[in-house]
Amino acid sequence: MIILVLLASVLILGVTVYQYDEQTKDYNIQRFERKEAATIKTIDLELTNKTKYPLKTENLAKIFQERIYEISSINKLDIAIYDLNGNLLKSSIKRISEEFESKIISQGVVTELVKNDNHKILKSRERKGIGYQTSYSFIKDSKLERIGILEIQFTQDNSEIQKELREFISRLGLVYLFMFLIAISLAYFLSSYITRSIQTISDKMQQTRLNERNEKIILNAASSEIEVLVEAYNSMIDQLEESAVKLARSEREQAWREMAKQVAHEIKNPLTPMRLSVQSFERKFNPEDEKIKEKLAEYSKTLIQQIDVMSSIASAFSDFAKMPTQKRERVEVISVVKLALDIFNEDSINYLAKDKELFANLDKTQLIRIVTNLVKNGMQAAEKTETPIVNVAVSSEGKHIKITVSDNGKGIAENVKDLIFEPKFTTKSSGMGLGLPMIKNIIEAYEGTISFTSEEGKGTVFTVILPKE
Numbered sequence: 196m197i198i199l200v201l202l203a204s205v206l207i208l209g210v211t212v213y214q215y216d217e218q219t220k221d222y223n224i225q226r227f228e229r230k231e232a233a234t235i236k237t238i239d240l241e242l243t244n245k246t247k248y249p250l251k252t253e254n255l256a257k258i259f260q261e262r263i264y265e266i267s268s269i270n271k272l273d274i275a276i277y278d279l280n281g282n283l284l285k286s287s288i289k290r291i292s293e294e295f296e297s298k299i300i301s302q303g304v305v306t307e308l309v310k311n312d313n314h315k316i317l318k319s320r321e322r323k324g325i326g327y328q329t330s331y332s333f334i335k336d337s338k339l340e341r342i343g344i345l346e347i348q349f350t351q352d353n354s355e356i357q358k359e360l361r362e363f364i365s366r367l368g369l370v371y372l373f374m375f376l377i378a379i380s381l382a383y384f385l386s387s388y389i390t391r392s393i394q395t396i397s398d399k400m401q402q403t404r405l406n407e408r409n410e411k412i413i414l415n416a417a418s419s420e421i422e423v424l425v426e427a428y429n430s431m432i433d434q435l436e437e438s439a440v441k442l443a444r445s446e447r448e449q450a451w452r453e454m455a456k457q458v459a460h461e462i463k464n465p466l467t468p469m470r471l472s473v474q475s476f477e478r479k480f481n482p483e484d485e486k487i488k489e490k491l492a493e494y495s496k497t498l499i500q501q502i503d504v505m506s507s508i509a510s511a512f513s514d515f516a517k518m519p520t521q522k523r524e525r526v527e528v529i530s531v532v533k534l535a536l537d538i539f540n541e542d543s544i545n546y547l548a549k550d551k552e553l554f555a556n557l558d559k560t561q562l563i564r565i566v567t568n569l570v571k572n573g574m575q576a577a578e579k580t581e582t583p584i585v586n587v588a589v590s591s592e593g594k595h596i597k598i599t600v601s602d603n604g605k606g607i608a609e610n611v612k613d614l615i616f617e618p619k620f621t622t623k624s625s626g627m628g629l630g631l632p633m634i635k636n637i638i639e640a641y642e643g644t645i646s647f648t649s650e651e652g653k654g655t656v657f658t659v660i661l662p663k664e
Contacts, residue, residue: 196385200378204371211367212360219356220326224319227328227349230270234347235332237266243337250336252278255343256285263287275346276334281305284343300344304331308344326351393421396428466505469498522558528596529553532589535566541574547588555596555663557641565634569600569657572631576604576655594663595643601656607649615647 241262248254255276259266267274267287275286281300308316308331316331327350334343476494481487529548536546570585577583580603588599607615616635638645641661649655 196382197375197378200375204375208364208367208371212364215360215363220319223326223328223349223351224317226351227272227330230272230349231330231347234266234270234272234274235345237270238334238345241266242334250342252284252342255334259285271349273348273350275348277344277346279305279341279343281344300331300346305344308333325354389421396421396424400428469502473498522561523556524559525554526557526559526562527552528555528557528562529589531559531562532566532587532598535563536570536587538567539570539574541583541585543574543577543583543585544570545584545586547586549588549590553589553591553596555661557661561637565637565659566598566600568631568634569659573600573602573604573655573657576606577602578604580604591663592660596661596663598659598661599656600659601654603654606651606653606655607647608651612649616645 238259241258242250245262246254246258248258255278259276263274263276263285264287273287275288276284277300278284281302281304304316318329318331320327320329327348329346329348332345332347333341334345336342476490479490484490529550529552532548533546536544566587570587573585574583577585582603584603586599586601588597588601590597616631635645638659638661643659643661645657645659647655647657
């Protein structure tokens with residue numbers, strides 16, 4: 196809007212100046228033509244009725260000896276009479292000055308005058324704010340024979356007109372400036388009115404989340420276009436909520452179906468050797484066998500082992516299926532982590548604590564679970580390494596506790612890094628792949644984070660950040 200007003204003002208101002216200048220020129224020419232016509236008519240009357248001299252070129256100076264001044268004064272213009280060769284015969288200006296071109300008309304003017312169909316030339320020029328309109332025409336006798344050349348020059352001082360034009364432009368400029376300020380004000384309030392509504396919509400859109408309840412936009416005053424946009428957004432929110440509910444239900448059902456398949460598969464694994472053991476014992480059972488007690492003990496041991504595997508599967512599934520309860524108590528982290536490492540007998544585990552004591556409000560049991568799970572994963576990753584090493588470090592970083600568990604194992608391949616924390620994903624030949632997802636749930640329940648860096652063939656580093664409070 197501002198640019199349009201500015202361009203319109205400049206264009207209107209330019210057109211106004213141009214039109215004013217053209218009208219001034221036209222007015223001066225018309226005024227000069229009227230004076231010229233009156234002068235020529237007076238000269239013709241002087242030649243036909245009042246002169247006593249024969250109408251010849253050499254007598255023109257005598258005929259208009261004194262009369263030329265009267266005609267010049269009456270019509271307020273300058274008059275000069277030349278012979279047919281362009282030589283000055285008589286002038287209304289007693290001292291020839293630069294207002295007249297010369298005492299002799301140039302041959303070009305004479306030639307142009309002869310060739311012109313009307314036998315008349317009109318020229319305009321301007322110098323130092325003064326405009327000059329000059330006409331050349333032939334003086335003829337009663338028989339229409341050419342006896343001389345008449346030059347009529349009208350001098351127009353344009354300084355007053357230019358002054359009026361400047362005053363007019365100044366007034367017009369003030370009007371345009373006032374309009375420009377009004378345009379800026381209107382543009383500001385209009386844009387503020389529009390952008391305020393758009394900003395509200397933008398803020399709501401940025402806050403829109405698929406898995407959260409989104410608020411609809413309510414505007415008390417808005418343009419019809421904005422209202423249409425708001426209605427479209429509110430309709431989208433309704434559809435988004437419906438889609439989110441359907442998607443969540445579908446994801447839950449799919450997740451539990453996949454989990455059920457995994458649990459069923461894991462349970463079937465120990466059932467097969469149990470079945471084979473029972474069938475073998477049934478075929479080979481002999482009450483009179485001297486080693487019957489030893490065989491019965493071996494058979495029982497096999498069944499107990501498989502039952503323990505099934506029990507661990509059920510426990511892992513149960514631990515993952517329920518969110519860890521946030522039990523907060525003041526614990527000394529350094530000693531708790533050391534306690535978690537004491538259950539491992541391997542010499543490959545190194546513990547480094549920069550502080551002697553480090554307190555935080557956490558669940559001691561869940562902290563032990565986090566450490567043992569990460570250390571166990573590190574040991575399993577490095578078990579095929581010639582010299583396996585698992586380093587555990589605890590340090591304080593401001594309002595947080597940092598726990599790092601690193602190993603020199605095989606590392607994690609690039610194509611599976613995004614799946615590490617996914618349920619039922621595992622790179623090991625046994626297990627359900629619920630360990631890392633479970634401790635991730637525990638850490639996030641305390642508003643902490645877990646991340647890792649890994650390089651194939653060199654090892655992996657897991658970093659856990661937990662708040663102290």
